[in-house]
Amino acid sequence: MPTRNPGTDFRLDWFEGITVNTPAAERRAASLPARRSLKKEWQAAWLLNAVRCIDLTTLSGDDTADRVARLCAKARQPVDAGDLALMGVEHLTTGAVCVYPTMVAAAKRALEGTGVPVASVATGFPAGLMPLDLRLAEIRYALDQGADEIDIVISRAHALRGEWAALYDEICAMREACGPALMKAILATGELKTQTNVARTSHVAMQAGADFIKTSTGKEPVNATLPVSLVMLRAIRDYRDRTGFAVGFKPAGGLKTAKDALNWQVLMAEELGRDWLRPDLFRIGASSLLGDIERQISHFVTGRYASAHRLAAG
Numbered sequence: 001m002p003t004r005n006p007g008t009d010f011r012l013d014w015f016e017g018i019t020v021n022t023p024a025a026e027r028r029a030a031s032l033p034a035r036r037s038l039k040k041e042w043q044a045a046w047l048l049n050a051v052r053c054i055d056l057t058t059l060s061g062d063d064t065a066d067r068v069a070r071l072c073a074k075a076r077q078p079v080d081a082g083d084l085a086l087m088g089v090e091h092l093t094t095g096a097v098c099v100y101p102t103m104v105a106a107a108k109r110a111l112e113g114t115g116v117p118v119a120s121v122a123t124g125f126p127a128g129l130m131p132l133d134l135r136l137a138e139i140r141y142a143l144d145q146g147a148d149e150i151d152i153v154i155s156r157a158h159a160l161r162g163e164w165a166a167l168y169d170e171i172c173a174m175r176e177a178c179g180p181a182l183m184k185a186i187l188a189t190g191e192l193k194t195q196t197n198v199a200r201t202s203h204v205a206m207q208a209g210a211d212f213i214k215t216s217t218g219k220e221p222v223n224a225t226l227p228v229s230l231v232m233l234r235a236i237r238d239y240r241d242r243t244g245f246a247v248g249f250k251p252a253g254g255l256k257t258a259k260d261a262l263n264w265q266v267l268m269a270e271e272l273g274r275d276w277l278r279p280d281l282f283r284i285g286a287s288s289l290l291g292d293i294e295r296q297i298s299h300f301v302t303g304r305y306a307s308a309h310r311l312a313a314g
Contacts, residue, residue, distance in 0.1 A: 002280060004182075005245045007175065007209030010168045014242065015203035020195035020231055029226035032270055033263050043262065044300040047293050048092065050261035051078050054290060055119055055250065055283045057098040059218065065106035072097055072110035078290055083301045094290070095279040096149060100125075101138060104145035117148035119184070123174060126188075126217035128153035132170060139177040149182040150174075153217060156191045159201045167201070171208035184250055184283075185210035189228045190220035198228055202235035212248035218285065223253025226267060233271040249276070252285025258296040261289060 038046055056075045058067060075094040084092055097107050098119040107118045120142035124130035130138075139150055152174045158167035175183050185205040189198050205213050213232055216223035229251050236247050249272075251264055261284065268276045276282050299305050 002246045005206060005209055005211055005243075005247050007172070008207045008243060010165055010204075010207060012164060014207070014238075015200045015235075016164075018196060018199045018203075020199050022195045022227070025195060025230050026227045029230045029267070032226065032267050033259075035266060035270060038262055038266075040300070044087065044297055046262055046265055047258055047297055048079070048087070048089065049277060050258075050265060050284060051092060051290065051293060052095055053277075053279050053282050053284050054078070054094040055096045055098045055252075055285050056094045056290065057218075057252075057285055057287050058103075059098070059100060059121060059125070063100060063103055065103070068097075068099055068103045068106045069110045071099075072107055072116075074290070075111065075116050076114050079294055079297055083297055086301050087297075095283050098149075098151065098285065101142040101145060101147070104142055104147045108146040117182075118146060119149035119151055119182075120145070120147040121151045121153070121186075121217075123152040125151070125153050125186075126219040128155055128188075132173065136173060136177045139174060143179065143181055147181060149184065150178045151184045151186055151214060152178075153186045153188065154201070154205070156188055159187075159192055159197050159204075164200065164204050167204050168208050171205055171210065175209035182211045183209070184212035184214045184248075186214045186217055186252075187232075188217055188220055189215050189224075189232075190222035195228065195231050198231050199235050202232050203239065206235070206239045206247050210247065212250050212283065214250035214252055214283075214285065216251075216253040216285075218253035220253065224251035224255060224264075224285075226263060229264065229267055230271065233267065237272060246276075246281060248281040248283065250283040250285055255284055255286050255289050256292065257289070258292045261293060 075097045096117045096119045101120050104120050122138045122142050123135035
């Protein structure tokens, strides 16, 4: 487990000169899937690794305690036990379960004794357009309900207006409210307009003590993409080189296929190294992704795609 990022004093000089060459970032991201050809047992191993890094998520207006309990059952047994046994894997869970604050208690009950953490979105998710004191109160409520991790949203307006010190102060207040709970800062990159803004916002969030930076809420018109993820990973690398602290990364929204899970892991390995391919530094925010990963693993083990009733209940 890496040492948590303590943050730094606000350092505008670390990022004010950054300008992202967007076409170059897009070309680099487009080239990555071809850099590693993952077949057969190698592909299956990388898919199992993706499963253990998934924040299995439900963030719907009609969420209920029963739905959350079913999701948690999936988190406890995300892949068919028989398939895992044939692959020589004794135990596998997802990285976490992510829910709204009012669903945290139900998730904690359903996951008791499993070691699977419960993450809660907070701070006026998804828009973040609430007074700061109410957003901080929501963090405290989620923690009182038992949340182990908090996914906060930032005020996009600060980033769009270049109010970097104000953004830093806001995220610092959220980090303080989180206390010992892991804090993931959602940048909502699809609403930041430019890759340069994404890079600068990433730096501010890390300086303010974010343990992870996360692409999206999943509610924006454009969510996680490989180019925006590349920009964020390079900001993480720059921050590590300056401070020695490793910050995690969480793409969310739009990752739906096993191929997506492989592509993002290749991106992590190429830009940050294999050390980042583990749940304490890499999470995938997803709801439907797991189903396709299961199908691919079943095909690897049995030579055919499993019917829906054979897969773990979700």
